[in-house]
Amino acid sequence: MTQDHYNLDKGIIAEYIKNTINEDPTTPGAVLLTMIKDHFHYSPSLSKIFKAKKKAINLVFGNWEESYNELPRYLNALRVTNPGTRFEWKVNPTNHPGQVIFQRVFWAFGPSIEAFHHCRPVLQIDGTFLCGKYTGKLLVATGVDGNNSLVPVAFAVVEEENTDSWGWFLSLIRMHVTQRVGICLISDRHAGIIAAASDPRNGWTKPYGYHRFCVRHIASNFHKTHKNMKAKNLLIHTASQTQKRKFDKYFKKFVQLDSEYAA
Template structure:
């Protein structure tokens, strides 16, 4: 399992312990590692988490998985075998990437058919005459209309890195409805975050919301990478 922070690991372990009605002790909490064990009589359960190299996530060590297999099945498992098993498990969970991405056109068609007025833009790159997924932008028709007729003229934009095995960056635009609640407007998944992808996202958003002329809005952001330069181009 992968966790964003060390505190998230601790909360997950504590929640599991409560659900199982067991006491847990954290035997070591360091900057890069976390160790915990079961305190119940005759319980030898342990869990280790380590901050992965060149990554901000904490992940249960493959070594712990190997020990568990050896204990339960009484067989020896090499590190390479453990990594291959982990890779196959992730493939089973996430699906075959070639098949998944080949279904994008069906997804786009279904969105347009079932959500009138929805804007869906799918971007691909050509690799040896084969189309490879690069980006997708979605703005549902109902949300587009809802922002125009009921939301305040302020839009927050942000981007965050996706932690799945396919990576990428999620770009989002949200508004504020009359009850001061967040109101989703549009989102996009792109391969990287830079000035070009933000310009692409903001250009589509500007067209969908018909921003300009008499219709003015205020944008709020934390100055994501390339965002200020993109605003200078799309909203001079």
């Protein structure tokens, strides 16, 4: 069973494994290879298996270009099946009539918008890399309910994390998700977020919003400098308090732990 067969091409393999890929697109190549060996009694190379897996993914989920073309239909379907859903996208024109180039998209599910009305006045924002044929960044805004559980509020796929993309995202949250005054906006120290949150046009300057930095990032930077795990944990615990009297109590302990860290 160590021999491959030239007629056992990636198309045949893709057709055989597509149901498996539909159930779990992350199925390892070694598992797929075992399936092929057991069924066809031939042993294709792992390279052929990975090419077949890629083809199977295209068969099940469509290719990258088709996925972007389906975006308007998908967003409209979201709005129909999730009443209250809001979305916007930006495209760039081309020289070909009827063709545009995708730039970025924003969406917020209707139930999430409604849920945020009942959440604490706190919104956490962050971004992460997207992996695939076309790179980009996923921006996410998350709320916190009364049980300290996370509530996903809004999303965006953008070309890059910068002042313009973060400003676009934050302004659309103000437009479509919430007009509540006094929301605490929490983020890391990304320069684009700082600039966007400081721009009054985006709706997050005082008194509409109060931009603060994530305590875990602050605590990690603190620990890198001072190498004191006990102080780091106490800093996080102090900043996590939701009542002033409790915050004052733990902050006093933090100061007492080592006065030089309180500056």
